[in-house]
Amino acid sequence: MTETEFERRLSAAIREEMPPLRAPEELRQRVRAAIHNAATPTRWKRWGPYSNQTRWLALAASLALVALGGSAGYQVAARRAGEGALADQVLASHVRSLMPGHLTDVVSSDQHTVKPWFNGKLDYSPPVADFKAQGFPLIGGRLDYVGGRPVAALVYGRRQHVINVLLWPAIAGTAGPSDRTRQGYHLLHWTAGDYTCWVVSDLGLPELQEFAGLLRADQTRSSR
Amino acid sequence: MESSEVERFEAIVLPHLDAAYTLARYLTGNTEDAQDIVQDAALRAFKYFRGFRGTELGDGRAWLLTIVRNSVRTWRQRRHPESADTAFDEEQHSDGIAGDDPAVNLDRQETRARLGEALAQLPDEFREVIVLRDIQDLSYQVISEVIGAPEGTVMSRLHRARQRLRRMLVHGGKTGERSYDRD
Numbered sequence: 001m002t003e004t005e006f007e008r009r010l011s012a013a014i015r016e017e018m019p020p021l022r023a024p025e026e027l028r029q030r031v032r033a034a035i036h037n038a039a040t041p042t043r044w045k046r047w048g049p050y051s052n053q054t055r056w057l058a059l060a061a062s063l064a065l066v067a068l069g070g071s072a073g074y075q076v077a078a079r080r081a082g083e084g085a086l087a088d089q090v091l092a093s094h095v096r097s098l099m100p101g102h103l104t105d106v107v108s109s110d111q112h113t114v115k116p117w118f119n120g121k122l123d124y125s126p127p128v129a130d131f132k133a134q135g136f137p138l139i140g141g142r143l144d145y146v147g148g149r150p151v152a153a154l155v156y157g158r159r160q161h162v163i164n165v166l167l168w169p170a171i172a173g174t175a176g177p178s179d180r181t182r183q184g185y186h187l188l189h190w191t192a193g194d195y196t197c198w199v200v201s202d203l204g205l206p207e208l209q210e211f212a213g214l215l216r217a218d219q220t221r222s223s224r
Numbered sequence: 225m226e227s228s229e230v231e232r233f234e235a236i237v238l239p240h241l242d243a244a245y246t247l248a249r250y251l252t253g254n255t256e257d258a259q260d261i262v263q264d265a266a267l268r269a270f271k272y273f274r275g276f277r278g279t280e281l282g283d284g285r286a287w288l289l290t291i292v293r294n295s296v297r298t299w300r301q302r303r304h305p306e307s308a309d310t311a312f313d314e315e316q317h318s319d320g321i322a323g324d325d326p327a328v329n330l331d332r333q334e335t336r337a338r339l340g341e342a343l344a345q346l347p348d349e350f351r352e353v354i355v356l357r358d359i360q361d362l363s364y365q366v367i368s369e370v371i372g373a374p375e376g377t378v379m380s381r382l383h384r385a386r387q388r389l390r391r392m393l394v395h396g397g398k399t400g401e402r403s404y405d406r407d
C-alpha cells in the first residue's frame with residue numbers, strides 16, 4: 001500500500017471510528033443565555049475595570065445581603081440563631097446561580113413574557129410591570145432562592161445601572177419602605193399589596209426611590 | 225439593546241456549534257471542558273462581532289473554530305503552564321521519513337479500537353489538523369484559516385500526523401490515559 005493510499009484509508013477509518021459530534025442541547029441553551037446576557041446590558045460595561053466574574057460576585061454579594069434581610073423579616077429566630085450561617089448558605093447559592101450568564105433566566109422587556117415565565121416555577125405569580133416610559137426598562141427575570149424559598153427576581157435597567165427586584169408573598173401586613181446602604185449598594189424594602197419586596201442597585205438613592213415608588217404603586221394597584 | 229444584533233449573530237454562529245463542540249471535545253478529551261470552552265468562545269465571538277457591526281464576517285464556521293482553537297490553547301496553558309513556553313516546532317516534530325514501517329491493517333477491529341487512543345496522544349498541533357480534516361471534513365483552505373498557517377503547512381502537518389498515528393498503531397503498546405468516549 002502506498003503512503004498516499006494508506007493516508008486515504010486512515011482518514012476514512014478515523015472518520016468511521018470518530019464521527020463528528022453533536023453539541024449537547026444544554027450547551028446550546030448555555031450559549032444562547034450567555035449571548036443574551038452579554039447583549040442586554042451594554043450599560044454594565046461602565047461598572048469599572050472588573051472582570052465579569054467580579055461583577056457577578058459583587059451582584060451576588062449584594063443579593064445575599066438582600067436575602068439576609070428578607071429572611072430576617074419573617075425568620076427572626078433563625079436570624080438570631082445563625083445569620084452568619086444563613087448568609088453563607090445564601091451567598092453560596094447565589095454565587096453559583098449568578099456565575100457569568102445567569103443574571104436572567106428569561107430575557108424580555110415584555111412583562112407579558114416575563115410574568116407567565118414564572119408559571120410552574122413558583123407557587124405565586126409575581127406582579128411584573130415595565131417602566132420603560134419612565135426610564136426603567138424591564139430587562140428580564142430569573143428564579144432565585146432567598147430566605148429558604150424560591151423567589152422571583154426581576155431585572156430592570158437605568159442607564160448603566162442594573163436594578164434587581166426580589167419579591168415574594170408577604171406573611172402579613174404592610175411595612176416600610178425602608179432603605180439602607182451596604183458596600184455601595186442601596187437596598188429598599190417594603191411590604192405592600194401582598195408582597196414583600198426588595199430592591200437593590202448601585203443607582204443613586206433618589207432615583208432608586210423614584211423607581212420604588214412606581215413599583216409600589218403598581219403592586220398596590222395589581223393587588224386590588 | 226438590539227435584538228436584531230443577537231439574531232444576526234445567532235444565525236451566523238449557532239449553526240456551527242456542532243463543529244465547535246466536535247473540535248473542543250476531541251482536543252480537550254472531555255465533555256465538560258469542551259462545553260465550557262465552546263460557551264466561552266461563543267461569548268468572545270459575540271463581543272468581537274459587536275465591534276464589527278455591519279461588517280461582512282465571511283465564514284462563520286472558520287471564525288468560530290479559530291476562537292475555539294485559541295480557547296483550547298489558553299485552557300491547555302492554564303492546565304500545563306510548563307508547556308506554555310514550548311512553542312510547537314515543525315522540525316522537532318517531523319520525525320524524519322517513515323520509510324519502511326510495517327504494514328498496518330486498518331480493517332482489523334483491534335487496530336481501529338486503538339485509533340482514538342492514538343489520536344488522543346498526538347500533540348495538539350497534529351491532532352487539530354486530523355480533527356478538522358478527517359473528522360470534520362474541512363477544506364485545506366478553511367483549516368489554514370482556523371490554525372493561522374499556510375495551506376502547505378496544513379498539508380505537511382497532516383502528513384506527519386498520519387505518520388505518527390501509523391507508528392502508534394504499529395507499536396501498539398504506547399497508550400496513555402486519555403481516550404475518547406463516543407457521546
